Structure formats: structure tokens, C-alpha cells
Amino acid sequence: MSDIKIRAKLEGDETTVKCLMSHPMETGLRKDSKTNEVIPAHFIREVVCKVKGAVVMKTSWSGGVSKNPYLSFKFKGGAVGDPIEIAWTDNTGESQSATAEISG
Amino acid sequence: MIDAKRRTLVKGSLAAGAVVGAGLMAPRAFADWNAAAFQAKDIPTAMTGLLGSDSAEVSDRIKIKAPDIAENGAVVPVTVETDLEGVTSISIIASKNQTPLIASFEFVDPSVIPFVSTRIKMAETADVIAVVKAGDKLYKNAKNVKVTIGGCGG
Structure with missing residues (x-):
């Protein structure tokens, strides 16, 4: 069970991909208000977006992206049913990926 | 045996x-993750580490959509798009964050339209700066966002 939700919609000749990931996105700069201890960094560093198995976009993030990150991008072409894959890797080495098909 | x-x-x-x-x-x-750039405490170091230079020409062809006032700095929606030709990357910077470089989007395939939308954290009222790499040149634009409650507190 993946915690990445992907919606990809074809309109005209443009496909819009909208994606929500489940992640705490801790910067490593925040302190616990009760214990005053630094909360360890835990954030997504890289996201790779593929269309029909080919990488179209690579993103690198700091902990400055909000908790449960939202990402949207657009590309030309694409056909209903084409698979979109989104995969992330975080600073602890954890990774997740999900695939969705383009809808019309 | x-x-x-x-x-x-x-x-x-x-x-x-x-x-x-x-x-x-x-x-x-x-x-691929550029630690020097993403952990940099100032914009010139971050930009030079990521893009090779910290000088970029200001361009109003880069449109930044973000709220004028963000009540919650922990979740500031930001959309960047441009009609500049030959865009290979868009980077987003929050000028007063402790580590200002927030995200960089690299367009590997030319089919990708120079448009990105995400949500970022902002520590305080500051400029959201978008840096666009098009051809071998860097362009930038900025939009001020007033933050009433900081998103990187603690």
C-alpha cells in the first residue's frame, strides 16, 4: 500500500499530473517544545517522475517543502491509459513509489 | 554429494x-541530491552550488503565484510558470528561511511544460524567489509573501 496519490488528466494535448505524498518532512532544525531536543531530520530529498517508464522530471527538495508534500507538473503529449510513476527517496534511505494511469 | x-x-x-x-x-x-546547495544557509551559496552561478537576470516572464498574506507559514502554496524558451529547471527559494533553497525541478524531457506547483514552508515574511534555467542562462523573479505565523518555528 503506497501513500502516494496520483491524478493525471489529459486535456487537449496537455497532461496535468497532481500528486500528494504522505511524509512528515522534518527539517532537522525544529526543537521539541517540551524536551527542547532537536527533532531529527526526516524529509524527502528526491522525487523522480516517469511517463511510460521514461524519466521526464527529477526534483530535489530540502526540508522546506511542506509536510505531506503536494506536487503538480504538466507535460505535452501523453495518452489516456499511459502510466505515470512517481517515486521518492528520503534522507533516511526510505523510498516509495506509485503508478497511476492518465485519465481523459 | x-x-x-x-x-x-x-x-x-x-x-x-x-x-x-x-x-x-x-x-x-x-x-543526485546536492547537499552543498540544499544545506546552504545563504542564497548565493545555494544558487552557486546548484546552478553554478548566483547571478540571474530578472524576468517578468516568470510568473509566481503565491498568496500575498499567508496565515500559516507551514503551508504556503506556490506555483511557478514561465513562457521562456528552453527551460531545463525551476528552483524555488524562500529568502529568509534558515536553509533558503527549497526545491529544484529538473526537466529531463522536453515534453515537460515549465510549470510546477507545490507547497512550501516559510519561516517569516520574505520573498519567494523562482530561478529558471533556460538555455545556459539563469533568470529569476520574486514575490513577497507576508507570513503571520512562521512555519519553521520551535
Whole structure:
């Protein structure tokens, strides 16, 4: 069970991909208000977006992206049913990926 | 009997090889993440680390959509798009964050339209700066966002 939700919609000749990931996105700069201890960094560093198995976009993030990150991008072409894959890797080495098909 | 043992040995060494392989592969997954840029405490270091230069021409062809006032700095929606030609990357910076470089989007395939939308954290009222790489040149634009409650507190 993946915690990445992907919606990809074809309109005209443009496909819009909208994606929500489940992640705490801790910067490593925040302190616990009760214990005053630094909360360890835990954030997504890289996201790779593929269309029909080919990488179209690579993103690198700091902990400055909000908790449960939202990402949207657009590309030309694409056909209903084409698979979109989104995969992330975080600073602890954890990774997740999900695939969705383009809808019309 | 000897043959069976030999098989076991072969299997064992194959498995060991796979483990060593995985061990070597793990750090490679991060090879693309630019620590120097994303951990930089100031914009020039971040931009130079990521894009090779900290000078960019201001362009109003870069449109930044973000709220004028963000009540919650922990979640500031930001959309960047441009009609500049030959865009290969868009980077987003929050000028007063402790680590200002927030995200960089690299367009590997020319089919990708120079448009990105995400949500970022802002420590305080500051400029959201978008840096666009088009051809071999850097362009930028900025939009001020007033933050009433900081998003990087603690």
C-alpha cells in the first residue's frame, strides 16, 4: 500500500499530473517544545517522475517543502491509459513509489 | 554429494555478491541530491552550488503565484510558470528561511511544460524567489509573501 496519490488528466494535448505524498518532512532544525531536543531530520530529498517508464522530471527538495508534500507538473503529449510513476527517496534511505494511469 | 555442496557454495557466494551490490548501490541513490546547495544557509551559496552561478537576470516572464498574506507559514502554496524558451529547471527559494533553497525541478524531457506547483514552508515574511534555467542562462523573479505565523518555528 503506497501513500502516494496520483491524478493525471489529459486535456487537449496537455497532461496535468497532481500528486500528494504522505511524509512528515522534518527539517532537522525544529526543537521539541517540551524536551527542547532537536527533532531529527526526516524529509524527502528526491522525487523522480516517469511517463511510460521514461524519466521526464527529477526534483530535489530540502526540508522546506511542506509536510505531506503536494506536487503538480504538466507535460505535452501523453495518452489516456499511459502510466505515470512517481517515486521518492528520503534522507533516511526510505523510498516509495506509485503508478497511476492518465485519465481523459 | 560434492556436487550438492558445490551448488550451495555457488548459491551462497551469489547471495553474498547481491548483498555487497546492494550495499554499494544504496548511497548512489542519493548521488543526485546536492547537499552543498540544499544545506546552504545563504542564497548565493545555494544558487552557486546548484546552478553554478548566483547571478540571474530578472524576468517578468516568470510568473509566481503565491498568496500575498499567508496565515500559516507551514503551508504556503506556490506555483511557478514561465513562457521562456528552453527551460531545463525551476528552483524555488524562500529568502529568509534558515536553509533558503527549497526545491529544484529538473526537466529531463522536453515534453515537460515549465510549470510546477507545490507547497512550501516559510519561516517569516520574505520573498519567494523562482530561478529558471533556460538555455545556459539563469533568470529569476520574486514575490513577497507576508507570513503571520512562521512555519519553521520551535
